[in-house]
Amino acid sequence: MASFPVPVGSKTVNVIELTVLQVREWIAAVEAGDIVDPLRALVLDDCTLDDLARMCDFSGDDLEQFTHAELLAIRDKARALNPHFFRVREALARVSLQITAGLASLDSTATSQS
Numbered sequence: 001m002a003s004f005p006v007p008v009g010s011k012t013v014n015v016i017e018l019t020v021l022q023v024r025e026w027i028a029a030v031e032a033g034d035i036v037d038p039l040r041a042l043v044l045d046d047c048t049l050d051d052l053a054r055m056c057d058f059s060g061d062d063l064e065q066f067t068h069a070e071l072l073a074i075r076d077k078a079r080a081l082n083p084h085f086f087r088v089r090e091a092l093a094r095v096s097l098q099i100t101a102g103l104a105s106l107d108s109t110a111t112s113q114s
Contacts (some may be wrong), residue, residue, distance in 0.1 A: 006056075006077050008070045014057045015074060017081040023088060026054055030092065043068065044075055046086060055082055 002017040018026075040049035040060055052071070053060040055078040063071065079086055 002081055004077050004081060006074050008066055008073065013074050015055055015077045015081055016057070018055060018085055020084075022054065023085050026051070026085070027088065027092070040064075044071060047075060047078075047089060051085075051089070052078055055085070 001019065004015050006013045006015055036048065036050070037060075043049060044052070048060075049063045049071075050060045052075060053063055056063075056074060063074070066074070
């Protein structure tokens with residue numbers, strides 16, 4: 001498993017390459033409906049802080065000490081080491097949007113028939 005140190009201010013964040021099993025465990029956690037903090041979910045556009053924590057040696061709480069620019073540096077290295085994770089995440093996001101759109105269409109159809 002590859003690991004890469006990312007210097008961030010006076011600290012070093014070690015970003016790791018996830019195994020297929022670790023990606024599977026992440027998917028299981030998402031499917032289980034783990035509670036997601038809104039700020040952690042939205043601070044980066046393509047992963048949450050908790051996702052990023054899975055790819056480094058800092059917890060989600062620990063990552064909150066960094067600025068957005070510092071988080072981007074960590075995320076960029078995580079993306080380089082884990083393109084498979086980001087592909088799976090993007091695919092799940094697309095499916096979620098399709099399901100949401102389908103449900104909205106069903107709701108509007110049911111409302112117009114009432």
